[in-house]
Amino acid sequence: MVTVREEMRKGPWTEQEDMQLVCTVRLFGDRRWDFVAQVSGLNRTGKSCRLRWVNYLHPGLKHGRMSPQEERLIIELHTQWGNRWSRIARRLPGRTDNEIKNYWRTHMRKKAQERKMIISPSSSSSSLTYQSCLLDTSPIFGMGRGDTHNGSSCVTSTLESTQSSMDAYPMDQIWSEIEAPALLGTAEAKEKTCSSVPFRLPSPAMWDYKCPEIFWKMEDEEIRMLAL
């Protein structure tokens, strides 16, 4: 049996897909995701596009390690609200529910393991126990990938990993290219924005071929907005 519908793409997003999505959202807004997915020419579901935008591409997002203040706030709000990640995220500007959820899972799991070791101290070292006690009453400092749990290496490795994670961030580049003209907020600026990035949205063939059909289906309001 041959499937009539083309299979939707899944898995990690490429840089080009990101740029296509960013431009499409700039043009059409971040509400009707099925429409955005269709217009963008990405072979993704609206749901997938929304998630990518919300968790990674949204211009207001902070990327990188949680600050001690943020960590403290997460802990505080989680005790208050439990696993209401989106609610917690609203109190942390630039952070997504997914990010906070992931953070909580990894860091709290670690903390839970440490607690467990305190309760059954048969194999625990004294330094680890001391660290765990500190963690119970103070914010969690830089316990990221590669961090050790004892002594000053925590601080240095945190700084280094923060730096390296910032360096390797392709979206910064994309946004620096996109942001400036887009801030003007005009349709012209938006067009310039999209033509300035190194691809054509989404592909010449798509716009030539698909656009009449897409515009045909558009609502009056959207067409008016586009005309503006």
Next chain:
DNA sequence: AACGGGAGCAACCGCTATCCG
């Protein structure tokens, strides 16, 4: 140098809520 394990995170899945005709 090779390998296994763990951490971190992006993305998917399934369910619920909300909107709209």
Next chain:
DNA sequence: ACGGATAGCGGTTGCTCCCGT
């Protein structure tokens, strides 16, 4: 009031990278 479409949310999975051995 109802049903379909869409958005949002929380849980889970799977991939990649790093570190210790």
